[in-house]
Amino acid sequence: MPTLTFALSKGRIFDETLPLLRAAGIVPAEDPESSRKLIVGTNRPDVSVVIVRASDVPTYVAHGAADIGVAGKDVLLEQGGEGLYQPLDLEIARCRMVVATRRGFDWAGTVQRGARIRVATKYVKTAREHFAAKGMHVDLIKLHGSMELAPLAGLADAIVDLVSTGRTLQANDLVVVEEIMPISARLIVNPGALKLKRDVAKPLIDALADAARMQPEPVA
Numbered sequence: 001m002p003t004l005t006f007a008l009s010k011g012r013i014f015d016e017t018l019p020l021l022r023a024a025g026i027v028p029a030e031d032p033e034s035s036r037k038l039i040v041g042t043n044r045p046d047v048s049v050v051i052v053r054a055s056d057v058p059t060y061v062a063h064g065a066a067d068i069g070v071a072g073k074d075v076l077l078e079q080g081g082e083g084l085y086q087p088l089d090l091e092i093a094r095c096r097m098v099v100a101t102r103r104g105f106d107w108a109g110t111v112q113r114g115a116r117i118r119v120a121t122k123y124v125k126t127a128r129e130h131f132a133a134k135g136m137h138v139d140l141i142k143l144h145g146s147m148e149l150a151p152l153a154g155l156a157d158a159i160v161d162l163v164s165t166g167r168t169l170q171a172n173d174l175v176v177v178e179e180i181m182p183i184s185a186r187l188i189v190n191p192g193a194l195k196l197k198r199d200v201a202k203p204l205i206d207a208l209a210d211a212a213r214m215q216p217e218p219v220a
């Protein structure tokens, strides 16, 4: 019997995928947060879970080291999503990709003057495309974490980052000045695995689609 390997990242992707998996009849044997295990069995002998970094999920699935996974649209846009079948928006891990500056920074005026703007972000590709589409020239500074610090420390005028509640921005005296796009997590599948392991993969994808549809609509 072929084993289906499911790639997930710890934290909100794992936590929010868990109820969908449960609805599809799959229950991981352990919580990776407490067990520290990177390969986790499930109640199904033909399904296992590997725990990888959020930005590595598409890589594992594209190379076939995992057959199926869950990745944020933010990650997929940055990574290009090449070699991946994306059958389903799971509508979990919802947030927004935005441009933010320090409160009081004259973003509109700076843009209007055509002044050189420095933007710090982990999402260089998405940011470049967003500003290019607006005909804006910005200097992009690639970061790997804590984007919020960049405007406060004088590294950049603005950041491109994800927000959900806005509490982190608020705590750092930052405000949203542009909305780029809504973000949610997608199911991604290795196309070869879908063919070779169709008997396991197809019912699972269908069950996850049903579970995703059954979720309550988010407020706001």
Ligand code: ATP
Pocket: 009, 010, 011, 012, 013, 053, 054, 055, 071, 072, 073, 074, 075, 093, 094, 095, 144, 145, 162, 163, 164, 165, 183, 184, 185
């Ligand atoms: P790492 O923490 O390893 O650098 P990461 O920050 O991308 O990676 P998470 O914070 O677990 O990892 O985020 C995983 C995914 O959850 C993101 O790719 C995104 O799709 C979504 N996400 C990130 N931030 C938020 C947020 N504030 N609200 C809701 N969803 C978010």
Ligand code: MG
Pocket: none
């Ligand atoms: Mg994070």
